Amino acid sequence: MKIKLFIAFSGIIFIGFVINIIFASLIYRDFVAYSDSLRKDQLGWVRSSIETAYDKGEWNHQTLLDSLHWGLMLGFYIRVYDLNGREIINSEKILNHLHPEMKKRMEETIDLKKFHGEEIIFDLHPSESDQGLSGHKAITGRLVVRSLAPWGIARLKEEAFKKKMIIFSGGSIIFVTIASLFTAYLLSHFISRPFIKLREITDRLRDGDLKARIEIKGKDEVSALAESFNRMAERLQKEDELRRHLSSQLTHELRTPLTVISANIEAMKDNIIEQERALKNIEPEIERLRALIEGMEEVVKAEASLFTTLNPAEIELYDFIKDRVKGLEQEFSKKGLYLRVKGEPLVVRTDPEKLTIIIRNLLKNSLRFTEKGGVIILIKDKEGKAEITVSDTGRGIEPSRLPFIFKRFYRDEASPGLGIGLSIVDGLVRLLGGTIEVKSVPGEGTSFRILLRDLK
Secondary structure, rough: OHHHHHHHHHOOOOOOOOHHHHHHHHHHHHHHHHHHHHHHHHHHHHHHHOOOOOOOEEEEEHHHHHHHHHHHHHHHHHEEEOOOEEHHHHHHHHHHOHHHHHHHHHHHHOOOOEEEEEEEEEOOOHHHHHHHHOOOOOOOEEEEEEEEEOOHHHHHHHHHHHHEEEEEEHHHHHHHHHHHHHHHHHHHHHHHHHHHHHHHHHOOOOOOOOOOOOOOOOOOOHHHHHHHHHHHHHHHHHHHHHHHHHHHHHHHHHHHHHHHHHHHHHHHHHHOOOOOHHHHHHHHHHHHHHHHHHHHHHHHHHHHHOOOOOEEEEEEEHHHHHHOOOOHHHHHHHOOEEEEEEEEEOOEEEEEHHHHHHHHHHHHHHHHHOOEEEEEEEEEEEEOEEEEEEEEOOOOOOOOHHOOOOOOOOOOOOOOOOOOOHHHHHHHHHOOEEEEEEEOOOOOOEEEEEEOOOOO
16 A cells, blocks of 8 residues: 555656646746747847938948947847948957947957858848838848847846746756655655554454554544544444353353253163153243254344335235234233334335344343233334334333343343343344334333335
8 A cells, every 4th residue: 555655746846846847848948939029029129220220322421330339249240231242341350449448348258250150141222201201111231130149148147047947947847756755655655554454453353363553553544443443342242242141141141951861861761760751841941042043043034134125015904914913912911011002004125024023122132031911012103213112010120231232142140041042133223224212111111113215
């Protein structure tokens, strides 16, 4: 995961790197375009100034000197020719007309023998006042221009700026890339570290160390995941402890009737006890074993229903429950208890098989802990949901035990059950998209209230 995170961050950094290069190249290109445009404007100004030096058929030598001096300052080497092709003046000649100090500065700044680019030739035209009324542009001469290297003072500053821009842009891109890669490494390390810890703890949990816990502090999603994992591990540990306790209890439950049966058979063989009396002693133990096996079979069947897909169907709830309790009425009658179904006709869309398991488990739980009175099942509509209440007049549940009755393998010390029935009821109710609540008063009875919504 650490490598994958680093690769992901590096990919993002690479995209940013490419974007920065594109932006830098665009900025550089725009600056070069601006510089070239300014260069053309400067050349246009110099050309216009030279054209104004032609007045009334003659060239003003001083104006030419000033124009070429200005052009030389801008980095242009200029030669001016008349109509006959004779050179009138060039940039090199004007140096002799400059002040000695100015001439020295110009020679230090500009090398008149180094050029940049090709020659540019322009036709020179007189000013509008000298053109007359003909409307045709006459030609007064020819202008030949070449750019000097290093292009004069202004161009030297432009080149310096371009170089600095390249250096700064490249340096910043390299620095940001290195810093981003280092940050990506740190982020991938810190992000993956808790998951590495989680994997280590998961391996320990897989190897049977149910006491393994992960310690990640904070209030982010990773710490919330760690907290959920610890709760899951704690629940697994408790369930494992309860399962071990249940195994011990099952072993005891099986050993007792088997011991009684074995002892009576040995006694019959040794003629210590009469056969009729021995069989009389064995018969309740066999019934006890049968009840235990049937209970385990029902638990296995009910647990299996938690993992099967839902098969929704519309049922009339009152008639459905009335029909499902018929098989248990005889068992209630044997204990002298009543079993009644009350309510109003109510159609609900749910899974009939899973609802049957829920009702049967609740009724058997009530039958197990009720010695007098009986059970009433009340059905009614509750704000668009089906409400099923199973109330008994049994011994009730202590308030301290109520939070745990839906836990898997939890059972009262005096309970003959396996401690799984109510946990299955809770799981099935949730699977049907409902909720279950319990209220109990010790010595008076217990009431389970189920709210079911229609399944799609």
